[in-house]
Amino acid sequence: MACLRQVIEAVDLLDSAYVNGKIVKEKLKERGLEKVEVERLSGEKGHTDFIKIVIPGRRGKLAGGSAPTLGILGRLGGVGARPAMLGLVSDADGAIVALACAFKLADMIKHGDILDGDVIITTHICPNAPTTPHEPVPFMGSPIDIFTILEREVDARMDAILSIDATKGNRVIKVNGFAITPTVKEGWILKVSDDLIDIYERVTGDVAKIVPITMQDITPYGTGIYHINSIMQPWLMTSAPVVGVAITARLPIAGCATGATYINSLEAATRFCIEVAKDYTRGKCRFYDEEEYKKIVELFGEMKNLRKVVKRTKL
Numbered sequence: 001m002a003c004l005r006q007v008i009e010a011v012d013l014l015d016s017a018y019v020n021g022k023i024v025k026e027k028l029k030e031r032g033l034e035k036v037e038v039e040r041l042s043g044e045k046g047h048t049d050f051i052k053i054v055i056p057g058r059r060g061k062l063a064g065g066s067a068p069t070l071g072i073l074g075r076l077g078g079v080g081a082r083p084a085m086l087g088l089v090s091d092a093d094g095a096i097v098a099l100a101c102a103f104k105l106a107d108m109i110k111h112g113d114i115l116d117g118d119v120i121i122t123t124h125i126c127p128n129a130p131t132t133p134h135e136p137v138p139f140m141g142s143p144i145d146i147f148t149i150l151e152r153e154v155d156a157r158m159d160a161i162l163s164i165d166a167t168k169g170n171r172v173i174k175v176n177g178f179a180i181t182p183t184v185k186e187g188w189i190l191k192v193s194d195d196l197i198d199i200y201e202r203v204t205g206d207v208a209k210i211v212p213i214t215m216q217d218i219t220p221y222g223t224g225i226y227h228i229n230s231i232m233q234p235w236l237m238t239s240a241p242v243v244g245v246a247i248t249a250r251l252p253i254a255g256c257a258t259g260a261t262y263i264n265s266l267e268a269a270t271r272f273c274i275e276v277a278k279d280y281t282r283g284k285c286r287f288y289d290e291e292e293y294k295k296i297v298e299l300f301g302e303m304k305n306l307r308k309v310v311k312r313t314k315l
Helices: 004-014 021-030 090-110 146-153 194-204 233-237 263-281 290-300 304-309
Strands: 036-043 046-055 070-074 119-125 160-166 177-180 242-248
Touching: 004 021, 004 090, 004 263, 021 036, 021 046, 021 090, 021 119, 036 146, 046 090, 046 146, 070 090, 070 263, 090 119, 090 160, 090 242, 090 263, 119 146, 146 233, 160 233, 160 263, 177 194, 177 263, 194 263, 242 263
Parallel strands: 070 119, 070 160, 160 242
Antiparallel strands: 036 046, 046 119, 177 242
8 A cells, every 4th residue: 555654644633723834834844745835714613724736747847847737626525523523533534535646646756756747635624613404414514605615625727637536425436445436527427437447457456436417416516516526616716627536434424423444445536646746747538538528528518607606615
């Protein structure tokens, strides 16, 4: 398990009532990552610390090259739900994997393995997030509305995006480990990427598990329409292809549940993201077929109009 140590380090770091963006930034800088930004965002129900980590590649845009940039987004409401719940919550999975990816890429650089392209990792740190009612299990909330977070999570430099989110509280994808979604680009739900399936299967040694997302899942929050969770919402802010990396379980687990941090699942998801980063920034992994996408749009038109009904809402 090549990323186990980094996952455990991320868990230990986030499992604290005192964790904040400054503490996380210091840990990242100790690891040799210099391009780390922290912004405190405040709302009616508290605050969270948004973090952006930029890891330059050998031939990436930051170095004047043309290698593609991968975005890794750790989506969540909060890493904790204090004072209602004590300890790290299930919903922290997105932040754990995002930070574990940053730690792993930093360690790779230290040992001479530098990716071709840049990687931009974003997440946020809130140890005392609120909860909101949802079926079949409660959602984690956030002190900040989802679109304020999304506007920062998605960077215009990202050419493709992996959106990581705890997806244990649902009735349609019940497997231990993690699953990936079809690619979403500008409102179109496209076929599952063959290249991503190949990476999934080499990482896990098992058949790929796919999240059966629907049109409801990609509509903006704030409409009252059911969503499996917010894993696909980043597409609203970008023209880049977005694929969800869902941390899953065989039984519905509430986002605010503690004692539900499944290390093996998180390690496998982290390893998947790292392998995608290696292949994508080298031009060896496609999130979608560009020619087929052009044909779809020519035949049936664009789906960007889904963005028109965006409403500000709490996560």
